[in-house]
Amino acid sequence: MKKLALATTLALSSFFAQADTIAGVYIGGQVWDMEAEGSFGSSEQLQAFELEDDKKSSYWAALEHPIPLLPNLKLRQNELDTMGMADVEDFAFGDRVYNGDTLVDAELDHLDVIMYYELFDNSIFSIDFGLNFKYAEYSVSVSANDPNPIFTEETVDYNGVIPMVYLATEVGILGTDLDVFAEGSWIGFDDHNVYDAMAGLKYSFVDNIIVDLDIRLGYRTMKFDIQDLDNMYVDAQFDGAFAGIEFHF
Structure with a gap:
């Protein structure tokens, strides 16, 4: 019986080691304590609004594999809706002109579709490089602050992909279960400038042949x-500290 148990343990260990070599699956999420500030418009006439600070979430899943030339894939859903108010004067948005107390409701939730290569990867240091195709379904609505805002509401929508350069790295702190990590996406051309960056510490809370569990604390900024x-x-711009977890199978 002991020999059978030992053989079973060795077989399982070999299986999970090979599975992790063949493909690694990552699933995680984070809560972001977000501070927001911003201006919105349907033309070059932008109006600054006092936006609400709020807690937002982000979830992701990634697949890494050893197939040459085929990039790894990471999908990350980002919750980024915000509301605010301003006392405006002759603010043109859509087909209306607003005066007085005016509300903005900005839905900026989006999906990151990240395709990347591991340029370097070991237990001490890793670096990933690729592209982030940020799929956006954005909607900005402006309405007068009255009991029936639906009758004064104007909405501008954008559905499309914003391609961005992607870079991520992790550095292990020798003698500890801690890693320093950083991750960012950026694009800048003409009058457009969009970036999403975060950095922090990762603590390996569970590390065995079946699953790894990491706790992540850090700071994220998005422009x-x-x-x-x-x-x-x-x-x-949206900034704030975050806390999250990630499972690695």
Whole structure:
């Protein structure tokens, strides 16, 4: 019986070691304590709004494999809706002109489709490089602050892909279960400047042949400076600390 148990343990260990070599699956999520500031418009006339600070979430899944030339894949859903108010004067948005207390409701949730290669990867240091195709379904609505805002609401939408350069790295701290990590996406051309960057510490809470569990703490910043995407103009920034977990199978 002991020999059978030992043989079974060795077989399982070999299986999971080979599975991790063949492909690694990562699933994680984080809560982001976000501070927001921004200006919005449907033309070059932007209006600054006092945006609400809020807690937002982000979830991701990634698949890494050893197939040459085929990039690894990471999907990350980002919750990024915000609301705010401003006392405006002759603010033109859509087909209306607003005066007085005015509300903005900006839906900037998006999906990151990240294709990347591991340029270097060992237990001490790793670096990934690729492209982030940020799929956006953005909607910005402006309405007068009255009991029936639906009758004064104007909305500008943008659906499309924002391609960005992607870079990520991790550095292990010798003698500890801690890693320093950083990850970012960026694009800048003409009057557009968009970036999404984070950095922090990762603690390996569970590390065995079946699953790894990491706790992540850090700071994230996101900037949208986009001009005339289907008549949408946004100059907004979101910053704050985050906490998250990630499972590796």
